[in-house]
Amino acid sequence: MKLNILGCYAATPRTLTNPTSQVLEIKNHLFLIDCGEGTQVQLRKYKIKFSRINHIFISHLHGDHFFGLPGLLSTFRLLGRDKEMHIYGPKGIKEAITLLLKLGDSWTNYPIRFHELTAKEPEIIYEDEKVTVETIPLDHRIYTNGFLFSEKLGERKLNIEAVAKYKIDKCYFQNIKNGKDITLDNGTIVPNIKLTFDPPKAKCYAYCSDTGYYPEIIGQIKMIDALYHESTFLETEAHLSAKTKHATAKEAATIAKKAEVGILILGHYSTRYKSIALFKEEAQEIFQKVVLADDGMQIDI
């Protein structure tokens, strides 16, 4: 799993900082998460293939998380896309996009399938053989979801030496990888555990932005590999943070600690601070494994 940070600053696009957008590479998918103004330029800058994006997840309908979407969808049309595009986001997103395309008489030549979200409890919104995506209801000024991206446990790994030793025919390999025991010609049953290794660990990544300090999410993100949690402010601005339903670096770290996550990735920084290093300092008083997101960064999970 690889996370590409296209933008991780709060509020407005600036000359050197971009509003929120990420691309998660997971099991051969490129999932676009949020789409602030300028996201399509960032996609070009970091040479991410437009044609490989088929699923876009929008956390909430504040401009810094979705004002790049109408332009991106228009560009897909200019690039000659014909594949279906799935957009997951709060109710209202379909009306907004449809109106903008209608006003420009710029209907796309590819189908857009909107999956509008209204639930206040977590729900699975995407699932295939290898991946699930689940909403993480957050606590922000307007209806907002984070997203939990989970790999499914893959097939067991064949122990080549073992199957050779027992002279097992190839036609049984798929059954073995699926966890089946094998009965040899002499009637001996070889348990699956002797023929396979455990599959690679399935990984989980949670994206939580924007949100105030909201311990209700801890159960859902317990022990995951990586948590992106917004930290718009430092504790010195805790009053602003509470008022605007954003989180401080300390609050993000507290969530990470209680959820016992692998790493905490901080982002959605207010541009009022001179250095984002301050966010790491504050968070590490609570939780050690902190990564500071920055525009253009790629993080291996």
Next chain:
Amino acid sequence: MKLNILGCYAATPRTLTNPTSQVLEIKNHLFLIDCGEGTQVQLRKYKIKFSRINHIFISHLHGDHFFGLPGLLSTFRLLGRDKEMHIYGPKGIKEAITLLLKLGDSWTNYPIRFHELTAKEPEIIYEDEKVTVETIPLDHRIYTNGFLFSEKLGERKLNIEAVAKYKIDKCYFQNIKNGKDITLDNGTIVPNIKLTFDPPKAKCYAYCSDTGYYPEIIGQIKMIDALYHESTFLETEAHLSAKTKHATAKEAATIAKKAEVGILILGHYSTRYKSIALFKEEAQEIFQKVVLADDGMQIDI
């Protein structure tokens, strides 16, 4: 009059090229003309004061001319603006902006006054003591207006030596500048022409984008100082140009020649061409005084 080109490329924002937006400095106003995605970043880059923009003119509702507007209006709010903002654009622009602000529960703390345009004939949409702005109906795939920005002829200039010679009291100066003759104490009438010089020439700038070749505009832009005319294509792509209701460099130059304008400014280039110099070459076969717009350029008119 000064024209700041923020973006002058067609279709989509890219790493090094920006969609359409300009700022016209005219008689102490900063008029923003069109607002493609990323315009607010360009405004920051070229250090144009956000607070001095009170009038925004949108030619048409294709994304590359207005998808930067919702974000810009949101940023004005974050900057604490309280002054009224006037937005001139095709009918539908109010519904679009209002819906986007409503979905984000991000109402502005300053009033926005929408002036929605529907007329098919030129109309004056802004006027004060020093400036008028008139629509130039264009021929594009959707309802589109160019804009004609005209300075009004100012006061006549006082001839300091002449008023000293006739010993005319200061209290008459405003009357003289307004064109009045003066009667001296001895009954002699001094005609205004002896007391004043002509005022500085009033300048006119026309913005015409997007449009196909449309000679109907020539009467309205006759003899103006500067014409910005789109040239999305070269003649080698004339078939595409006709189909999409854009103009070639040659067509733009033909309009400029027939209208006998001072200078022709080309822009709205398709990014398919290796060098924008090709547009100048093609145009100059018809009309000599060609300026190639480019992002970040400032043009004195």
